[in-house]
Amino acid sequence: xxxxxxxxxxxxxxxxxxxxxxxxxxxxxxxxxxxxxxxxxxxxxxxxxxxxxxxxxxxxxxxxxxxxxxxxxxxxxxxxxxxxxxxxxxxxxxxxxxxxxxxxxxxxxxxxxxxxxxxxxxxxxxxxxxxxxxxxxxxxxxxxxxxxxxxxxxxxxxxxxxxxxxxxxxxxxxxxxxxxxxxxxxxxxxxxxxxxxxxxxxxxxxxxxxxxxxxxxxxxxxxxxxxxxxxxxxxxxxxxxxxxxxxxxxxxxxxxxxxxxxxxxxxxxxxxxxxxxxxxxxxxxxxxxxxxxxxxxxxxxxxxxxxxxxxxxxx
Amino acid sequence: xxxxxxxxxxxxxxxxxxxxxxxxxxxxxxxxxxxxxxxxxxxxxxxxxxxxxxxxxxxxxxxxxxxxxxxxxxxxxxxxxxxxxxxxxxxxxxxxxxxxxxxxxxxxxxxxxxxxxxxxxxxxxxxxxxxxxxxxxxxxxxxxxxxxxxxxxxxxxxxxxxxxxxxxxxxxxxxxxxxxxxxxxxxxxxxxxxxxxxxxxxxxxxxxxxxxxxxxxxxxxxxxxxxxxxxxxxxxxxxxxxxxxxxxxxxxxxxxxxxxxxxxxxxxxxxxxxxxxxxxxxxxxxxxxxxxxxxxxxxxxxxxxxxxxxxxxxxxxxxxxxxxxxxxxxxxxxxxxxxxxxxxxxxxxxxxxxxxxxxxxxxxxxxxxxxxxxxxxxxxxxxxxxxxxxxxxxxxxxxxxxxxxxxxxxxxxxxxxxxxxxxxxxxxxxxxxxxxxxxxxxxxxxxxxxxxxxxxxxxxxxxxxxxxxxxxxxxxxxxxxxx
Numbered sequence: 058x059x060x061x062x063x064x065x066x067x068x069x070x071x072x073x074x075x076x077x078x079x080x081x082x083x084x085x086x087x088x089x090x091x092x093x094x095x096x097x098x099x100x101x102x103x104x105x106x107x108x109x110x111x112x113x114x115x116x117x118x119x120x121x122x123x124x125x126x127x128x129x130x131x132x133x134x135x136x137x138x139x140x141x142x143x144x145x146x147x148x149x150x151x152x153x154x155x156x157x158x159x160x161x162x163x164x165x166x167x168x169x170x171x172x173x174x175x176x177x178x179x180x181x182x183x184x185x186x187x188x189x190x191x192x193x194x195x196x197x198x199x200x201x202x203x204x205x206x207x208x209x210x211x212x213x214x215x216x217x218x219x220x221x222x223x224x225x226x227x228x229x230x231x232x233x234x235x236x237x238x239x240x241x242x243x244x245x246x247x248x249x250x251x252x253x254x255x256x257x258x259x260x261x262x263x264x265x266x267x268x269x270x271x272x273x274x275x276x277x278x279x280x281x282x283x284x285x286x287x288x289x290x291x292x293x294x295x296x297x298x299x300x301x302x303x304x305x306x307x308x309x310x311x312x313x314x315x316x317x318x319x320x321x322x323x324x325x326x327x328x329x330x331x332x333x334x335x336x337x338x339x340x341x342x343x344x345x346x347x348x349x350x351x352x353x354x355x356x357x358x359x360x361x362x363x364x365x366x367x368x369x370x371x372x
Numbered sequence: 373x374x375x376x377x378x379x380x381x382x383x384x385x386x387x388x389x390x391x392x393x394x395x396x397x398x399x400x401x402x403x404x405x406x407x408x409x410x411x412x413x414x415x416x417x418x419x420x421x422x423x424x425x426x427x428x429x430x431x432x433x434x435x436x437x438x439x440x441x442x443x444x445x446x447x448x449x450x451x452x453x454x455x456x457x458x459x460x461x462x463x464x465x466x467x468x469x470x471x472x473x474x475x476x477x478x479x480x481x482x483x484x485x486x487x488x489x490x491x492x493x494x495x496x497x498x499x500x501x502x503x504x505x506x507x508x509x510x511x512x513x514x515x516x517x518x519x520x521x522x523x524x525x526x527x528x529x530x531x532x533x534x535x536x537x538x539x540x541x542x543x544x545x546x547x548x549x550x551x552x553x554x555x556x557x558x559x560x561x562x563x564x565x566x567x568x569x570x571x572x573x574x575x576x577x578x579x580x581x582x583x584x585x586x587x588x589x590x591x592x593x594x595x596x597x598x599x600x601x602x603x604x605x606x607x608x609x610x611x612x613x614x615x616x617x618x619x620x621x622x623x624x625x626x627x628x629x630x631x632x633x634x635x636x637x638x639x640x641x642x643x644x645x646x647x648x649x650x651x652x653x654x655x656x657x658x659x660x661x662x663x664x665x666x667x668x669x670x671x672x673x674x675x676x677x678x679x680x681x682x683x684x685x686x687x688x689x690x691x692x693x694x695x696x697x698x699x700x701x702x703x704x705x706x707x708x709x710x711x712x713x714x715x716x717x718x719x720x721x722x723x724x725x726x727x728x729x730x731x732x733x734x735x736x737x738x739x740x741x742x743x744x745x746x747x748x749x750x751x752x753x754x755x756x757x758x759x760x761x762x763x764x765x766x767x768x769x770x771x772x773x774x775x776x777x778x779x780x781x782x783x784x785x786x787x788x789x790x791x792x793x794x795x796x797x798x799x800x801x802x803x804x805x806x807x808x809x810x811x812x813x814x815x816x817x818x819x820x821x822x823x824x825x826x827x828x829x830x831x832x833x834x835x836x837x838x839x840x841x842x843x844x845x846x847x848x849x850x851x852x853x854x855x
Contacts, residue, residue: 080797082817085648095488097384097700105376292647299683327379328691335379358373 061301063265066229068222071262075221078261081253081289090284096324103320107355108146109335110319111138114351115176115308115343117152119183119276128157129164130372136170139352140370148348149337150174150206154182155195158202176206176242180231183246183275185210189227196234207235208242208272208308213249216259224259225266232267242270242308242341247286248278256286260293270306276343281311284325291329304333310343316354319347381693384700386487391478393564396425399433399587400570402440403580408433408587414563417484418697418706418741426563429586431595434555437584438601441526441553444581449553450523452579458509461548463576465502468495471572475565479537480697482564484706484742485660487698497822498541501840504824505549508845512550515842517851523551524627524850525603528596531566532609533559533708534663534764540566542839543606544583545824550848552604553582557596559609560589561709594620602626604848608665611762611788611833618836629837629847631665631829633762634790637783638668638819639805641776642677644795648817650684653768656793656819658692658704658746662766663712666791666828668819670759671748672779675772682750682770689733692746696738704766707742716744716765723749723758728769754785762788776801780808789831793819812838 064070098106116135118127131151139145150173153161161175177199181187187195196207209231215223228243235241243263247256260271271290274281287309294305307330313319319342326334334340349369356364398407408427415422429437449457468475475498476490485494513519527547531539536558547554558566566585573583586592590613597605597620607617608631621628638656640649656668673681697705707713724730728749737743744765752759752769759769773779783792792811796802806814812829815821822828822840829838837847 079644079646082645082648082797085645085651085817088818089648089651095492095700096381098381099384100382101373101376102379102382104373105379108375109379323379332379 060265060267061303063300071221071225074265075258075262078257081257083253086253086285086288090288090325093288093324093328094284094321098320098324104355104358106320106323107316107351107358110316110323110342111348111351112146112149113337113340113342114148114348115150115152115310115341116148116348117276117310117343117345119152119154119178123154123157125157125160127372128153128160132161132164132170132173133168134348134370134372135173136165136168138348145352145355147173149341150176152176152178152208152343154178155199155202158199158204162203174205175203176208177202177204178208178210178275180209180227182208182210183277185212186214189230192227193230193234196231200234200238204239206240206242207231208244210244210246210275211259211263213246216250216255221262225262228263228266228268240269241267242272242306243268244272244275246275246278247273248280253285253289256289257293260290261297264293264297264305268305270308270341272308272310272343274311276311279312282309282313284321287322287325288329291325291334294334295330304339306339306341307334308341308343313342313344314346315350319351381701383696385696385698386477386480386700388477388481388698390474391481393424393478397563397567397587398427399429399437400567400573400583400585401433401437402584403574403578405570406436412560412589414482414561416481416741417708418738420740423481424564426560426587429557429588429592429595433586434592434595434599437555437586438526438599440581441555441584442601444579445525445553448579449582450551454510454512454551457548457551458506460576460578461502461506461509461545464572464578465499465506467572467575468499468502472496472499475537475568477698478568479565480705482562483533483536484697484708486702486705487700488702489660494535494538497824498538501541501545501824505545505845508546509549512849515846515849517846517849520852521849522852523848525552526601527552527554527604527606527848528599528602529554529556530593530596530605530607530609531556531558533562534660534665536562537565537569539608540569542608546839546845546848547606548582550845552848555584555586555596555602557586557588557592560587563587597621604628606847607631614835627847629839630835631839632833632835633788634665634667634830634834635670635760635762635786635788636666636668636791636793636811637670637672637809638793639672639779639783639795640674640677640681641779641794641796641798641801642674643797643801645797645817646677646681646684649795650681650688652793652795652817652819653685654688654692657768658766659820661704661707661744663708663764664820665834666813666820668791668793669763669768670783671768671770672782673770673772674779675774678772685748686731689746689748692733692735694733694735694737694743694745704746707744707765710742712764713742713744716763716767719758719761719763720747720749720767723752723756723769726756726758728752728756728758754782760786776805780805784808784810787833790829790834791815
């Protein structure tokens with residue numbers, strides 16, 4: 058494999074590639090993200106942003122208490138987020154644990170949601186602490202059950218100890234399994250990588266290894282998708298595009314709970330990676346509570362008043 | 373509602389309902405607004421709309437203001453304890469915060485700067501200067517001039533149009549904290565926030581005559597500078613006028629501080645964090661339409677990264693939102709005046725004529741008002757006029773260097789020395805470079821950051837003295853024995 062001609066698969070070439078990256082100045086990145094958070098998105102552009110954000114949601118349930126019934130309800134909601142208004146778009150995908158993939162796929166198809174993807178979290182999510190054969194089996198299992206998107210976690214321990222090649226090889230192996238069948242999203246757990254330099258390094262590592270998407274977090278660690286972290290990742294995909302002519306997607310997940318937060322994410326995308334990324338095929342938002350806030354804000358804009366939460370289905 | 377097909381931000385205008393602008397203003401002398409005799413119009417540079425008419429102070433008005441300031445100094449202000457003076461400054465600071473939106477809207481209407489900047493930078497910083505100096509008022513013995521200090525007396529203060537309210541705060545707050553009274557003249561194109569500040573002085577019940585504001589043009593400024601009743605002159609503005617003032621006061625006992633022009637070098641080393649450096653370049657030169665004396669107007673770029681940085685810079689510049697300053701999403705507003713626009717056009721034409729390559733951000737400029745698209749010139753050398761003269765507009769000259777020493781040599785090869793920027797992820801390089809740069813303020817991995825605790829001022833033709841911090845305060849004091 059040639060990895061876009063950026064690395065040759067050896068430890069030495071990977072280290073060289075990562076060392077060539079420019080650093081990230083934390084103060085500057087924080088300041089830029091804070092400035093973009095002041096953008097005032099009103100009227101028609103807010104309405105556009107709400108529908109776009111809905112179509113980008115990866116509607117997620119990742120709980121030990123998940124049941125078939127819960128996942129089926131989630132799938133119904135994913136296809137028609139507002140049962141009273143067919144103009145509301147479907148979400149991008151549902152995101153579930155492996156054992157719920159078949160249930161989700163079957164139920165989505167049943168309720169007319171063939172266009173909605175099923176994302177499975179994989180490679181010993183959320184910690185990533187399992188042996189490689191287990192991670193392979195985990196992913197294979199999800200693919201066999203019909204997952205169209207694999208959200209894998211990287212081995213943060215390996216990354217933080219400088220074993221970049223191990224992280225790289227894991228991504229390469231999982232990507233090979235996914236092949237043409239499924240999109241690969243690589244989760245960094247930025248709350249554990251901590252520094253923006255690490256986020257940038259992880260982004261370039263994962264993109265060279267074949268990621269289709271880079272994703273901030275599992276949702277199990279705080280902080281998760283902070284604005285500066287997403288900014289750094291968007292800069293990375295923009296720069297990677299100018300190097301390779303290939304657009305990699307970005308998925309913030311964790312902590313994006315309301316419309317205001319979601320619109321701030323879209324502003325970051327618009328002014329960093331560019332408007333080309335403002336599509337569900339290149340930007341997703343991993344969330345659960347967010348969808349209902351988007352729906353309530355949408356109703357408010359169309360009807361002129363806030364409805365009671367009773368008018369939005371809880372799942 | 374028609375939903376657009378792309379994410380074009382809908383207009384998000386700040387309301388101007390919060391300000392009430394009178395059709396005509398007078399001067400603020402001895403705690404009262406007094407009618408002016410002659411008036412001239414002040415316009416909104418973004419629309420050319422006449423906002424109001426400003427009085428032109430002549431000899432009689434300046435005399436009255438100086439007399440009021442002297443009386444307030446002798447009878448009230450110099451006798452008041454520092455603790456009591458501090459209370460007035462705290463009160464002014466709090467009222468400025470309470471009326472922040474009013475100040476921000478008025479500043480944007482009168483100056484043309486984006487509401488985001490007047491709201492997030494000018495007004496909060498102006499209030500911060502009053503808070504900071506309020507704390508100094510009863511601690512002057514720690515200002516570094518010995519345990520017994522005295523104010524100068526009456527300070528004559530002349531401020532520019534680029535940060536009207538903020539420059540007022542830089543001047544008035546330390547003067548009052550140190551125990552001086554003031555006669556202040558705002559720039560002729562931007563008097564409105566100073567006149568609103570006069571209202572704040574009334575609201576704070578500041579004793580009459582402690583702050584006097586006379587409006588007018590350069591002739592009014594000359595009357596202040598040459599007035600025998602004034603003990604100290606503080607001026608911010610162009611180097612040409614600064615030289616006139618220096619000559620005028622040379623044979624008088626007046627003390628002087630001058631904050632003048634600049635042509636700052638913003639040096640990017642190859643090991644810099646590039647995305648943040650690009651932000652720093654943009655913030656350095658396009659903040660406040662480049663109407664910033666300390667603007668990073670010369671980008672000094674290491675040759676090994678020049679192409680990459682310029683490509684990133686152009687991509688970033690294409691995202692700059694130029695237009696209606698009252699729109700909350702505007703990044704670059706209007707040029708402050710027709711005269712300034714003419715000067716920018718003239719100097720950039722010289723850039724073309726001398727063979728530099730011009731590139732401007734693709735943006736649609738409004739038809740009314742004064743506008744200039746964010747512009748960079750590449751292929752600039754030390755010999756170009758656009759590398760030597762202050763343009764005071766959104767125009768960046770790009771030069772390159774091969775070795776660190778060459779960067780420093782180019783940076784220092786200017787008659788100015790107000791500010792400089794250094795970008796590197798290598799601490800030792802930053803420490804070395806900042807020691808070599810002959811500039812009053814050197815920013816490392818940032819640019820155009822201001823704080824009342826930090827002294828600001830220039831080397832060489834960029835000025836005399838410092839403003840802000842303990843150094844700035846001491847310009848308004850004299851140690852006993854320094855009579």
